[in-house]
Amino acid sequence: MAVVKSGALRQALGTALLVSVLTGCSVIGLGGKQTKEAPLDSYTPEQIYEMGEKELEVQKNPKASLRYFQEVERLYPYTEWAKRGLIMQAYTLHQTKKYDEARDAAQRYLDFYPGDEDAAYAQYLLALSYYDQIDEVGRDQGLTFQALQALRVVIEQYPDSEYAKSAMLKFDMAFDQLAAKEMEIGRYYLKRGNYAAAINRFRTVVQDYQTTSYTAEALHRLVECYLALGFTDEAQTAAAILGYNYQSSPFYEDSFKLLKGRGLEPKVKGDGWLAKVYRQMIRGEWL
Incomplete structure (x- = not known):
């Protein structure tokens, strides 16, 4: 059989071979046989x-x-x-x-x-890669911390990039996730009457996650815990902070009723950590 020397035919066969690789199909040769995909280093x-x-x-x-x-x-x-x-x-x-x-x-x-x-x-x-692995609140939140750190880099190092806004939104959501975890554990202790352990969790939300959606509830739960322990000054102060920031919240209504039932009112009293938070808030250093 004569050897085909047509440059156009050789070019057509080369094009067919490339298309076959792109589409994942084999090339049909002149004899009707399939040819293997060419090595990638030939491209x-x-x-x-x-x-x-x-x-x-x-x-x-x-x-x-x-x-x-x-x-x-x-x-x-x-x-x-x-x-x-x-x-x-x-x-x-x-x-x-x-x-x-x-x-x-x-x-x-x-x-x-x-x-x-x-x-x-x-x-x-x-x-x-961290953020999309964050699961339900009940699981370990180590990935949430890592997501926050990585998202913060996007926000701080690339503030003008098209990804900064999305990173900020995801940062807020991940931050909320951490507060949710603290609240879940705090509620667990509260239901079982372990008020000291519950207070520690709710305090973390108020002090460290105060911009999240859980702050109002955390303050109300502190009112419940402190009243249960007989610490009325702390309970009144927590309610005062709650009323100052979330007066229309149903959590404030619940706290107000609890205090009223004991002849108390939302009011800053004493010099504990909540009183300091209240003073910081008044000076605009909180929230």
Whole structure:
């Protein structure tokens, strides 16, 4: 059989081979036989990267795309396409919920390209790798602390980035999560009459998580605890803070009724930690 020397035919076969790799199909040769996918090192870094993009965006297959993004970094290190491939590894690993690996890829990006325009996105992905693992309140909150730390970096180091606003919203939600954990434990102790342990938890919310949605309830629970222990000065002071900040809250109504039932009223008394909080609040140093 004569050898085909047509340049146009050779170009067409080369195009068919590339398309086959992009679509995940085998190429049909001249004899009707399937040919294997060419080794990735026979392609340019741009072509390999585009293979990964096609799997991700067209085929909606992040797992398949990951291979291409990893290979472009391995085969062509220190190139622009290797850099792009690395940030896309972090993204696709996060999409497939391989959070530890996503975090590692994002951190590598930050280590190699700290001044790059996508560094903010890498830090945001790193923070998300913690944030998206935060489960229900009842579980350990170690990941919440790590998410807060990573989100704070986005907010403080990349305040003008498009990710700063989202990071701030997620920071507030994670912060609320920590307060919720303290409240859950505090309620547990309160129901069992362990008032000292409950007070410690509610105090943490008032002092450390005062911007969260749980502060009003924490103050009311402090009123309950202190009344149960006979510490009326502290109970009245907690109610005074509650009334000053959350007078329309049903928690304030409940605290007011509790005090009224004992002939007491919301009022700052004594010089305990709550009285100090109240004075700080009046000077605008609280909330």
